[in-house]
Amino acid sequence: MTWSIENNRCLRCGGCVSVCPTAALELKDNVIYDEKLCTLCGICEKACPVEAIKVTTQ
Amino acid sequence: MNDVIVIGAGPAGTACAKKLAENGFSVKVFDKRAEIGAPKRCGEGLSEASQQFVGRIPERCIAQKIKGARLYAPDGRYLDAILSEGGFVLERKVFDKWLAEEAAKAGATVQANTFISDIEKDTRGYFVGVKGEFLGNEFKEKAKVVVCATGAESPLRNKALGVFSKVNLIDSCLQYEMTNVDVVSDLIHIYLSSVLAPRGYVWVFPKGDHRANVGLGIIPQEKKPKAYLDEFLKLHPEISKGSILEVNAGCVPVGGMVKDMVANGFVLCGEAANHVNPIHGGGIKEAVMSGQMAADVIAECLKKNDVSKKALSKFNDIWWKERGDHLKRVEKLRETLEKLSDGDLNDLVDALKPEDIIEFARGAKLSVLAKVLMRKPRLVSIARHLL
Numbered sequence: 001m002t003w004s005i006e007n008n009r010c011l012r013c014g015g016c017v018s019v020c021p022t023a024a025l026e027l028k029d030n031v032i033y034d035e036k037l038c039t040l041c042g043i044c045e046k047a048c049p050v051e052a053i054k055v056t057t058q
Numbered sequence: 059m060n061d062v063i064v065i066g067a068g069p070a071g072t073a074c075a076k077k078l079a080e081n082g083f084s085v086k087v088f089d090k091r092a093e094i095g096a097p098k099r100c101g102e103g104l105s106e107a108s109q110q111f112v113g114r115i116p117e118r119c120i121a122q123k124i125k126g127a128r129l130y131a132p133d134g135r136y137l138d139a140i141l142s143e144g145g146f147v148l149e150r151k152v153f154d155k156w157l158a159e160e161a162a163k164a165g166a167t168v169q170a171n172t173f174i175s176d177i178e179k180d181t182r183g184y185f186v187g188v189k190g191e192f193l194g195n196e197f198k199e200k201a202k203v204v205v206c207a208t209g210a211e212s213p214l215r216n217k218a219l220g221v222f223s224k225v226n227l228i229d230s231c232l233q234y235e236m237t238n239v240d241v242v243s244d245l246i247h248i249y250l251s252s253v254l255a256p257r258g259y260v261w262v263f264p265k266g267d268h269r270a271n272v273g274l275g276i277i278p279q280e281k282k283p284k285a286y287l288d289e290f291l292k293l294h295p296e297i298s299k300g301s302i303l304e305v306n307a308g309c310v311p312v313g314g315m316v317k318d319m320v321a322n323g324f325v326l327c328g329e330a331a332n333h334v335n336p337i338h339g340g341g342i343k344e345a346v347m348s349g350q351m352a353a354d355v356i357a358e359c360l361k362k363n364d365v366s367k368k369a370l371s372k373f374n375d376i377w378w379k380e381r382g383d384h385l386k387r388v389e390k391l392r393e394t395l396e397k398l399s400d401g402d403l404n405d406l407v408d409a410l411k412p413e414d415i416i417e418f419a420r421g422a423k424l425s426v427l428a429k430v431l432m433r434k435p436r437l438v439s440i441a442r443h444l445l
Contacts, residue, residue: 011305011306011307012097013099013211013306013307013308013309014209014210014211014212014308014309015211015228015230015307015308015309017210017211017212017213018209018210018211018222018223018228018309018311019222019223019224019225019228019309020213020216020222021216021222022216023213023216023217023222024213025213026212026213027211027212028090028173043225046225046278046279046280047225047228047230047278047309048230048282049230049231049232049282049283049284049307049308049309050232050282050283050284050307051282051284
């Protein structure tokens with residue numbers, strides 16, 4: 001299971017940060033991801049306006 | 059030590075800082091953006107009446123004066139609601155800097171390009187300061203009260219109070235600022251359609267000289283805002299013939315106003331507390347009001363030397379009484395409207411009279427919507443549900 005972001009798609013809007021239930025994301029110059037806090041719930045992928053985030057579950 | 063540190067120099071943060079500084083308190087405002095106001099995440103519309111709270115807006119902040127709204131049904135018919143007071147489409151990059159200048163002139167210190175990574179607590183469980191970074195240098199700074207006015211896009215509200223937005227209570231938005239667009243320039247244009255913009259709407263807000271913000275917000279789903287915006291543009295050559303000058307995205311809270319916005323030495327206000335109008339997603343007026351109410355309570359608490367959660371919770375009481383109960387009704391109205399199919403929306407726009415829209419704008423009363431719906435046989439059952 002992985003979380004990934006395509007930085008050339010991301011518009012740095014912070015939408016993913018606003019819906020993250022575990023504060024695993026933060027917007028600085030890019031979106032910063034904290035693997036330790038992430039539960040791979042996929043909510044950020046749903047909120048993202050531009051398909052920049054992919055959460056894959058295998 | 060500062061009396062207050064405000065995180066975020068948007069409309070909420072600067073309104074709060076200005077009022078506190080005017081009352082003689084020492085205030086520092088930090089904003090992570092290199093340029094306050096940029097990038098914008100906003101359609102930039104604001105009613106003229108909002109100046110009652112925001113103050114008289116200088117001409118340089120205004121891109122276009124607006125007389126009213128043109129509301130389009132899915133079938134293309136439209137209704138013009140001309141407001142007695144009108145409104146503006148702003149230039150947020152200029153407007154937000156003006157607000158920050160106002161706070162600075164009142165005596166607050168504003169610092170851009172400053173990233174706040176954490177809010178610090180003492181052993182008694184009081185928030186007592188922030189940890190940040192300015193031009194590569196890390197620093198710590200203390201204050202009696204920390205105000206989190208970061209907007210929804212920061213994890214600090216979650217770290218401090220466990221607040222985040224439920225995904226079904228945000229609208230996922232994409233906007234192009236375009237030039238060479240042909241629309242009536244002194245109206246904002248609102249396109250309703252459950253197919254083109256499920257739950258939300260498409261907006262075209264003119265900015266003068268054939269420029270306009272063209273955007274939409276939708277309930278988050280697999281199909282993304284860009285696909286919807288492309289479809290809308292395909293249907294509107296008078297807009298799609300233009301060029302894209304700027305691309306903006308964002309997620310705007312459309313409900314879920316935070317019940318408890320305070321902790322010991324800590325206050326959450328503005329969009330960070332989801333203080334946004336749940337029907338149109340407008341947040342500037344709500345942010346300013348929220349920031350000012352927070353400032354009043356913080357000032358009182360500082361004077362009494364008591365910044366405990368209990369003392370600061372007066373902000374909860376005041377905000378919910380002044381704004382929350384009203385916005386809750388607006389949220390209910392949105393929940394009703396989002397159930398309407400495109401057929402229903404055609405009927406709704408057909409049944410609407412301009413004065414209904416003006417009445418909505420004033421009080422967002424469910425009874426007004428019910429009255430409108432009652433005019434159409436197929437909408438009567440929805441109307442009954444409202445009463």
